[in-house]
Amino acid sequence: MAPGPLNGNRIYFTKEHDMVRRAVADFVQKEINPNVDQWEAEGIAPLKKIFKMMGDLGFLGIRYDPDYGGQGLDYWYDTVFLEELGHIKALGLAVAITVQTHMATPAIEAFGNDHLKNTYLKAAIAGDMVGAIAVTEPEAGSDVAAIRTTARKDGGDFVINGSKMYITNGTQADFFTLLARTGDEPGYHSFSLFVVPSDLPGVTVGRKLDKLGIRISDTAELFFDNVRLPAENLIGSQGEGFIYQMQQFQHERFSLLPFTCIAARDIIDMTVEHIRQRMTFGKPLVARQVLRHRIADWLTEIECLQQLIYHIVRMKEAGLDATREISMGKLAASRVLIGVSNDCLQMYGGLGFMNEMLISRYYRDARGLSIGGGADEVLRDVIAKLEGY
Amino acid sequence: MAVKSKSATQIYFNKDHEMVRKSIREFIDKEINPYMDEWEEQGQSPLHKLFKKMGELGFLGIRYDPAYGGQGLDYWYDTVFLEELGRIHGSGLVVAIAVQTHMATPAIAEFGSEYLKETYLKPAIAGDMVAAIAVSEPDAGSDVAAIQTTAKRENDTYVINGSKTFITNGTQADFLTLLARTSDDPGYHSFSLIVVPTHLNGFTVSRKLDKLGMHSSDTAELFFDNLRVPVKNRIGKEGEGFIYQMQQFQHERFSAIPMSYISAEEMMAMTVEHIRKRIVFGKPLIARQVLRHRLADWQTETECLRQLTYHIVRMKEAGLDVTREVSMAKLYAAGLLTRVADGCLQMYGGLGFMNEMPISRAYRDSRIISIGGGTDEIMREIIAKIELG
Numbered sequence: 001m002a003p004g005p006l007n008g009n010r011i012y013f014t015k016e017h018d019m020v021r022r023a024v025a026d027f028v029q030k031e032i033n034p035n036v037d038q039w040e041a042e043g044i045a046p047l048k049k050i051f052k053m054m055g056d057l058g059f060l061g062i063r064y065d066p067d068y069g070g071q072g073l074d075y076w077y078d079t080v081f082l083e084e085l086g087h088i089k090a091l092g093l094a095v096a097i098t099v100q101t102h103m104a105t106p107a108i109e110a111f112g113n114d115h116l117k118n119t120y121l122k123a124a125i126a127g128d129m130v131g132a133i134a135v136t137e138p139e140a141g142s143d144v145a146a147i148r149t150t151a152r153k154d155g156g157d158f159v160i161n162g163s164k165m166y167i168t169n170g171t172q173a174d175f176f177t178l179l180a181r182t183g184d185e186p187g188y189h190s191f192s193l194f195v196v197p198s199d200l201p202g203v204t205v206g207r208k209l210d211k212l213g214i215r216i217s218d219t220a221e222l223f224f225d226n227v228r229l230p231a232e233n234l235i236g237s238q239g240e241g242f243i244y245q246m247q248q249f250q251h252e253r254f255s256l257l258p259f260t261c262i263a264a265r266d267i268i269d270m271t272v273e274h275i276r277q278r279m280t281f282g283k284p285l286v287a288r289q290v291l292r293h294r295i296a297d298w299l300t301e302i303e304c305l306q307q308l309i310y311h312i313v314r315m316k317e318a319g320l321d322a323t324r325e326i327s328m329g330k331l332a333a334s335r336v337l338i339g340v341s342n343d344c345l346q347m348y349g350g351l352g353f354m355n356e357m358l359i360s361r362y363y364r365d366a367r368g369l370s371i372g373g374g375a376d377e378v379l380r381d382v383i384a385k386l387e388g389y
Numbered sequence: 390m391a392v393k394s395k396s397a398t399q400i401y402f403n404k405d406h407e408m409v410r411k412s413i414r415e416f417i418d419k420e421i422n423p424y425m426d427e428w429e430e431q432g433q434s435p436l437h438k439l440f441k442k443m444g445e446l447g448f449l450g451i452r453y454d455p456a457y458g459g460q461g462l463d464y465w466y467d468t469v470f471l472e473e474l475g476r477i478h479g480s481g482l483v484v485a486i487a488v489q490t491h492m493a494t495p496a497i498a499e500f501g502s503e504y505l506k507e508t509y510l511k512p513a514i515a516g517d518m519v520a521a522i523a524v525s526e527p528d529a530g531s532d533v534a535a536i537q538t539t540a541k542r543e544n545d546t547y548v549i550n551g552s553k554t555f556i557t558n559g560t561q562a563d564f565l566t567l568l569a570r571t572s573d574d575p576g577y578h579s580f581s582l583i584v585v586p587t588h589l590n591g592f593t594v595s596r597k598l599d600k601l602g603m604h605s606s607d608t609a610e611l612f613f614d615n616l617r618v619p620v621k622n623r624i625g626k627e628g629e630g631f632i633y634q635m636q637q638f639q640h641e642r643f644s645a646i647p648m649s650y651i652s653a654e655e656m657m658a659m660t661v662e663h664i665r666k667r668i669v670f671g672k673p674l675i676a677r678q679v680l681r682h683r684l685a686d687w688q689t690e691t692e693c694l695r696q697l698t699y700h701i702v703r704m705k706e707a708g709l710d711v712t713r714e715v716s717m718a719k720l721y722a723a724g725l726l727t728r729v730a731d732g733c734l735q736m737y738g739g740l741g742f743m744n745e746m747p748i749s750r751a752y753r754d755s756r757i758i759s760i761g762g763g764t765d766e767i768m769r770e771i772i773a774k775i776e777l778g
Contacts, residue, residue, distance in 0.1 A: 008704040292773035300717040304693035328689040383685035
């Protein structure tokens with residue numbers, strides 16, 4: 001498949017963008033897609049191997065400072081990278097990759113000290129370490145302030161106790177970017193973000209969780225039992241972790257949008273190929289007006305989402321706060337992906353219900369998008385609040 | 390009063406755009422909105438008087454050649470103009486204005502002779518003449534090629550016979566941009582676009598139509614009985630009228646889009662003001678999460694449509710064919726506007742059902758967007774044809 005956005009969107013990208021796009025597309029086509037069925041079946045992808053290759057190619061630090069091995073490029077290149085991840089035929093792996101690039105590392109890059117950047121950011125960009133973001137707990141999902149994991153100051157160390165849940169890359173991670181309570185006071189200034197190496201005594205990876213979808217990505221429950229962490233592993237100022245994480249969430253949420261948009265288009269293209277060949281009552285399904293119109297509606301929604309994404313990129317480049325637009329984008333993206341995969345599965349009929357079919361995987365994978373990175377309902381709350389309601 | 394949108398439009402519009410915006414907004418606030426109730430009641434607006442004022446302010450030829458009195462500005466200014474029209478308290482008049490600027494005159498500007506531009510385009514831009522577009526017939530709406538009105542060549546004149554219906558501005562128009570059959574051959578090269586002055590013998594307004602909404606705009610059925618019009622009133626080449634009209638439709642459809650998202654924003658703002666004050670079961674309605682989330686969804690869709698519109702503007706400026714994107718945006722605009730109007734009316738409760746309420750008018754007016762300028766179904770046909778063949 002020819003890389004790159006279709007139609008009028010080519011006016012936003014230069015030859016330099018296309019070169020990066022082709023490099024990422026080639027990698028996805030050669031090193032990832034031929035293996036995803038196997039990894040999906042195994043319930044885990046070999047991230048250390050994949051990230052090392054990606055790191056060597058410069059894919060894991062598109063926007064990051066060249067001092068730490070990054071490419072120092074802008075959000076348009078970042079978007080090109082994220083769009084090409086949408087061609088991965090197992091969206092769980094796209095999420096695993098963006099955990100590394102957009103969920104577990106942005107706060108280290110933005111607020112971390114030199115030690116953290118040299119030790120973890122650099123290694124994450126190079127693909128020598130796998131990162132994970134540890135915020136969610138059994139009793140605290142989108143309601144982040146409800147977390148109970150604590151980090152108590154003890155001499156020059158922090159001592160961490162608690163558990164984290166639904167942690168993507170959890171069984172393979174070399175470090176966790178972890179949010180913990182460092183104060184008992186109510187409000188948003190009682191939390192801190194830490195980088196916690198997974199090999200410290202007291203860190204246990206509990207069970208690998210069995211999921212409805214994104215099965216190619218390992219998801220784990222983590223336990224922290226009196227884990228002693230040097231104070232230098234604190235990201236930024238103590239007590240500001242919640243604030244940092246809210247900012248990091250914007251990167252996380254944004255990272256889900258470009259690949260969703262591209263994946264939705266891939267799903268439609270794949271389905272159209274199928275319904276051109278599938279004959280019912282003497283005519284190919286693609287000739288049925290109701291299916292054609294359904295596809296037209298989804299293509300319209302995809303184009304709208306695409307333009308909202310590029311608007312966010314322009315806002316980011318202009319240094320504007322894009323919380324409102326990213327929340328809208330995430331909300332629209334989950335609707336599009338879930339809607340497209342559901343309607344396309346329908347066009348496959350009984351075949352679409354078989355796990356061996358890719359459409360079935362897309363359908364299962366899509367469902368996670370309305371939950372992860374902030375549930376649809378939380379995003380609507382954010383939007384309503386920002387609108388001043 | 391105009392709503393301040395939370396959208397980051399400042400990255401696309403500069404001070405010059407905002408000056409144009411301000412002057413249009415002031416005109417609407419002073420010269421239009423105070424009279425809208427009266428014009429709605431009368432079933433039409435005084436277009437000659439209104440267009441003359443607008444022409445003097447340079448509003449009727451934003452993009453047109455200064456040689457004919459136009460401003461010679463680009464599609465961004467055009468969009469500013471169309472956005473501000475969305476603040477008029479009655480879509481009927483918005484459409485009446487867009488007929489003058491985007492439906493009845495683009496083909497004259499693009500394909501018309503010097504004579505036609507001097508005689509009709511220039512006075513239309515100056516506001517000295519009111520224009521209408523006469524394509525639809527009792528048996529030919531979106532299926533344009535089914536029209537039966539004929540223009541038979543007799544030396545230097547065309548003899549026109551037939552009827553046109555649902556013609557906006559039809560009772561007030563000084564000239565019609567009319568599509569007629571100039572040949573009996575099947576196919577798309579048997580039609581011609583002709584500028585028909587309404588003072589000619591053989592022209593009759595057979596009736597002014599009573600409509601569900603859009604009451605501030607007059608809509609007529611027109612009758613042509615051996616009307617003789619000089620051949621020099623033909624736009625461009627004989628036989629190419631259908632093709633010209635398909636291109637003119639792109640302007641028409643585009644013109645419906647910016648006013649749609651602005652109108653949706655205005656409706657939401659008005660409704661939010663209402664539900665802040667409306668107390669039910671001891672709480673203001675605005676505190677109800679289900680209403681807040683509904684509004685958040687509409688704001689998301691509004692932002693999506695706005696960004697798709699700006700994408701279309703960039704494509705137009707780059708000289709690209711925007712048929713796909715304009716069809717998508719028209720389809721999306723119709724869905725958004727009807728949904729928001731319906732949902733906002735719901736938030737008003739019984740009050741919203743009263744004709745005296747602006748939301749009731751907005752609800753009635755919104756219904757036409759799914760029909761006029763090509764139905765939703767036709768938009769989906771176009772998108773499906775472009776995408777699926």
